[in-house]
Amino acid sequence: MNFADIEHEIKDFYERLWSDPGKIGRSGQGLFLGWHYGFYEKGIKNLSEAMINMIDYIDRLLELNDKMVMNILDVGSGVGSTLMHLAKKHPNCLFDGITLANNELKIAEFLKKENSIENIRFKQGSYMNSGFSDNYFDRIFALESAIYAPNKKDFLKEMYGLLKPNGKLVIIDTFTKKYILNPLTVNINNYLHQRKCTKGNLANYYVGIDDFITYLKSVKFKEINVNDIVDSGNVKKYHIYGFLIYRLFPYLSSRLGQIREKRNSLKYEFLYPFAFFSFFVYRALLIFGSKPRYYSITAIKK
Numbered sequence: 001m002n003f004a005d006i007e008h009e010i011k012d013f014y015e016r017l018w019s020d021p022g023k024i025g026r027s028g029q030g031l032f033l034g035w036h037y038g039f040y041e042k043g044i045k046n047l048s049e050a051m052i053n054m055i056d057y058i059d060r061l062l063e064l065n066d067k068m069v070m071n072i073l074d075v076g077s078g079v080g081s082t083l084m085h086l087a088k089k090h091p092n093c094l095f096d097g098i099t100l101a102n103n104e105l106k107i108a109e110f111l112k113k114e115n116s117i118e119n120i121r122f123k124q125g126s127y128m129n130s131g132f133s134d135n136y137f138d139r140i141f142a143l144e145s146a147i148y149a150p151n152k153k154d155f156l157k158e159m160y161g162l163l164k165p166n167g168k169l170v171i172i173d174t175f176t177k178k179y180i181l182n183p184l185t186v187n188i189n190n191y192l193h194q195r196k197c198t199k200g201n202l203a204n205y206y207v208g209i210d211d212f213i214t215y216l217k218s219v220k221f222k223e224i225n226v227n228d229i230v231d232s233g234n235v236k237k238y239h240i241y242g243f244l245i246y247r248l249f250p251y252l253s254s255r256l257g258q259i260r261e262k263r264n265s266l267k268y269e270f271l272y273p274f275a276f277f278s279f280f281v282y283r284a285l286l287i288f289g290s291k292p293r294y295y296s297i298t299a300i301k302k
């Protein structure tokens with residue numbers, strides 16, 4: 001799959017996801033709060049609160065200075081809720097959001113109008129070719145969107161170019177942790193997911209957190225800070241693994257369909273349960289063996 005096809009597939013997924021927001025249901029999630037795992041701290045009772053708390057966490061990481069005009073970019077801004085909250089809190093700052101799907105953009109524009117917010121501009125497009133000027137932004141953040149970049153180093157180069165000197169990058173996303181089965185499991189998992197999954201599944205690209213830090217350094221980012229927010233208990237482990245299990249099932253069900261179609265031509269029916277079980281274990285091993293973790297990362301352009 002080339003880069004344009006991958007982007008097209010991701011765009012297609014988000015167009016459909018937000019085509020009828022009324023149907024979107026994640027336990028406890030308020031409509032239009034966005035599409036991320038949230039940040040659980042003491043006193044946070046449900047996903048909606050955790051999602052708003054994630055925005056406050058990003059706000060702290062961004063370290064915005066309200067006494068001066070700052071330019072902030074959200075890459076992969078989705079339906080714009082993160083920017084909406086930040087823009088209300090920081091009326092002096094100017095916010096830009098870029099996201100792939102037109103349906104996300106429609107909702108973002110609707111919410112912006114409803115809330116009479118002036119200091120955000122949204123646009124549809126790819127963060128890999130955003131059209132913004134180099135050295136323009138004081139801050140850039142990516143909330144669960146960097147994972148879609150097939151080449152993380154190129155993604156970081158883009159972000160580095162857009163930031164002003166001393167500008168700060170904030171990334172919140174899933175990366176894999178150093179583990180004995182890595183990088184084999186990550187590579188096989190990514191390969192299977194991108195090549196074999198039925199259309200409409202998310203084309204995620206996992207990389208190890210250590211590799212990602214190496215890329216940050218090679219792009220010349222400095223003062224790199226990494227926080228594993230699963231291990232610190234601020235993200236629910238079952239959200240991370242729940243999503244990965246979701247990745248397992250569409251693939252499995254399509255495989256089962258194919259097996260059923262071939263049923264008459266297969267002689268060894270007694271092997272089906274065994275084959276199914278082995279396949280399940282094999283996929284589970286690849287997925288869980290990749291040790292996915294959820295991190296917040298900050299880095300400065302020097």
Ligand SMILES: C[S@@+](CC[C@H](N)C(=O)[O-])C[C@H]1O[C@@H](n2cnc3c(N)ncnc32)[C@H](O)[C@@H]1O
Nearest residue numbers: 034035036076078099100126127143144145148
């Ligand atoms: C999991 S959602 C997160 C959305 C938003 N940050 C939030 O927290 O609600 C991932 C987002 O990344 C966006 N995305 C993925 N690849 C992108 C790309 N190449 N350029 C711009 N946006 C992209 C998708 O359109 C989607 O909105």
